[in-house]
Amino acid sequence: MSARACEAMAEDLVAFVDGELAEAERALVEAHVTACLSCRREIERVAKVGALMVGLPRIEPSPEFEERMRRRLAAVAGVDDATVGTRRRVLRRALWGVPALAAAAAIALVWYWSLAGPARNALRAPAGGGQVAAARPDRAQQLAGEHEAQAVVAAAPSLSPEDLPPDLIEHPELFLRYPVVRRLNKLEHFEEVRRREGAEPLGRIEAQARSLG
Amino acid sequence: MFKPRTLPLAASASDPDVRLMLRFQGGDEEAFRELFEKHSRAIVNFAYHFVGTRARAEELAQDVFLQVYRAGSRYEPQAKFTTWLYRIATNACLNEVRRPEHRFKKRPLEYQSEDSRERAEIALPDPQAVRGESALAGRELEARIRDVLGKLPTNQRAALVMSRVDGMAYRDVAEALQCSEGAVKSLVFRATATLRSELAEFL
Numbered sequence: 001m002s003a004r005a006c007e008a009m010a011e012d013l014v015a016f017v018d019g020e021l022a023e024a025e026r027a028l029v030e031a032h033v034t035a036c037l038s039c040r041r042e043i044e045r046v047a048k049v050g051a052l053m054v055g056l057p058r059i060e061p062s063p064e065f066e067e068r069m070r071r072r073l074a075a076v077a078g079v080d081d082a083t084v085g086t087r088r089r090v091l092r093r094a095l096w097g098v099p100a101l102a103a104a105a106a107i108a109l110v111w112y113w114s115l116a117g118p119a120r121n122a123l124r125a126p127a128g129g130g131q132v133a134a135a136r137p138d139r140a141q142q143l144a145g146e147h148e149a150q151a152v153v154a155a156a157p158s159l160s161p162e163d164l165p166p167d168l169i170e171h172p173e174l175f176l177r178y179p180v181v182r183r184l185n186k187l188e189h190f191e192e193v194r195r196r197e198g199a200e201p202l203g204r205i206e207a208q209a210r211s212l213g
Numbered sequence: 214m215f216k217p218r219t220l221p222l223a224a225s226a227s228d229p230d231v232r233l234m235l236r237f238q239g240g241d242e243e244a245f246r247e248l249f250e251k252h253s254r255a256i257v258n259f260a261y262h263f264v265g266t267r268a269r270a271e272e273l274a275q276d277v278f279l280q281v282y283r284a285g286s287r288y289e290p291q292a293k294f295t296t297w298l299y300r301i302a303t304n305a306c307l308n309e310v311r312r313p314e315h316r317f318k319k320r321p322l323e324y325q326s327e328d329s330r331e332r333a334e335i336a337l338p339d340p341q342a343v344r345g346e347s348a349l350a351g352r353e354l355e356a357r358i359r360d361v362l363g364k365l366p367t368n369q370r371a372a373l374v375m376s377r378v379d380g381m382a383y384r385d386v387a388e389a390l391q392c393s394e395g396a397v398k399s400l401v402f403r404a405t406a407t408l409r410s411e412l413a414e415f416l
Contacts, residue, residue, distance in 0.1 A: 018376060020398065028322055048416050049408045061257050065271050069249065072275055073282060078341045131369045207283040 005032070008041050017046045113133060231296030231305055245285070249278055252295070255379060258304050258408075262374050263360055264304040277302045291390055299381070299389040303371050310367055316384055326369050361411040365404050368392075372400035 009032055016029045017020050033040045230251070236244035252400045256277050261270035280301050309378075362370055371390060375381045376397070381389070390397065409416065 010406075011398060014405050015383070015398050016397045018383070018401065045409055045416050046405055049405055049412065052354070052408075052412065052415070053373070056355065056358060057246055058254070058258050059261055059267050059270070061254060061266065061274075065253070065275075066256070068271070069253070069275050069278065073278060076282060103360075128320055152336050159271065 006036060006042075009039060010042070013043055014046050017043060103204060228318075231290045232282075234285070234288055234294055235290065237364045238288050245282060248281070248294070252298060253278065259299070259302055259374055259379065260306055260309075262359075262370060262378075263310050263367070265359070265363065267373070269309075272373065273305050273312045274302075277305050280305075293385060295381070296388045297386075297393075299375060299379075299408050300391070303389055306366050306371070357412065357415070358408070361408055365407060369404040369407075370396050373404040376401055 009029065012021060012025060012029050013033075015025065021029065033043060230248060231243040232250050237248070253274055255266070256274040257270050260273040260277075261267065264270050264273060277298070281298065304350045362373070365373065368390060372386055375389060376383060383394045383401070387394045387397045388398075
């Protein structure tokens with residue numbers, strides 16, 4: 001048998017000993033070693049090496065091995081539990097956040113309407129004022145105050161004796177025909193103020209004024 | 214990281230260890246304990262061939278089973294359980310032997326003292342642990358074999374230990390090492406050739 005043939009067979013000899021060859025390869029090896037004493041001896045040596053490996057003493061884990069494993073597993077489980085706990089806390093916070101946010105939004109809406117409502121009522125007369133009031137409650141309050149002040153200012157000069165024409169002094173009922181009085185007449189609170197002060201309602205005065213005209 | 218499925222699902226599902234792993238996945242901690250009891254000794258011995266000390270081998274084996282424990286929830290039976298287990302073990306051992314030497318010096322003193330006690334124990338052949346005619350001649354032969362094994366390239370060592378010591382088929386070794394069967398055949402051949410040469414006086 002040639003050395004080249006034996007060399008080519010070397011890897012298969014080890015696999016042959018390990019029982020890892022397919023049927024066809026196994027047949028080739030068997031045929032070769034039947035005629036090759038060198039390879040037959042090589043198979044014997046490879047088998048002895050395998051036997052030595054198998055015969056190596058196994059070490060036994062120490063008595064503490066399982067206990068250490070148990071402690072490490074407990075530590076890992078603890079970390080995992082902590083991670084799960086953190087996740088749960090985050091989830092709980094998120095779940096509580098929804099109603100908390102809704103409650104906050106409701107409070108904000110109530111606060112907003114409590115501020116914007118009166119302002120909107122007060123500013124219903126001036127065109128466009130309501131939109132501003134709805135957009136900014138603080139601005140609405142400011143505008144409501146300004147409006148009341150403007151009403152007083154608008155009325156005050158008309159009622160000033162220096163500005164009144166001589167005809168009006170002679171016929172004071174003509175005052176009810178002034179545009180500013182007509183506008184003021186539309187304000188609900190103006191009538192209320194008059195009633196609170198015991199004054200005669202403007203409507204009745206107006207009726208009398210018409211009869212005068 | 215893992216190779217595509219090499220075994221049909223039905224084949225891997227017939228593996229009792231796979232069934233245990235699936236039970237563990239379902240929340241049965243007892244199944245994990247069974248797997249640990251069944252395979253931990255083999256993994257300690259496998260690791261011992263790489264690190265040479267029992268304490269470190271035990272630590273590595275624990276690392277391996279911790280990985281199994283952590284991977285339980287996402288485990289998919291794509292192969293035999295032992296193949297998957299040895300793949301984890303091989304990676305752990307190869308990572309360990311690639312670490313700088315100073316890492317071993319940092320270990321607690323208790324491990325070092327345990328190691329010295331262990332060397333004395335290991336040096337004495339245990340007649341109960343030796344099988345039939347493959348019994349070792351004595352301390353010298355065992356020390357020589359371990360010395361030669363320790364000098365083998367890690368992939369050759371892993372392939373040789375898995376196939377010869379743990380009795381794994383080349384196919385399973387290939388999957389554990391994530392290489393071809395042909396590569397395993399070559400690794401085992403070269404490792405065997407080195408051992409045969411180095412241990413010629415004992416053969």
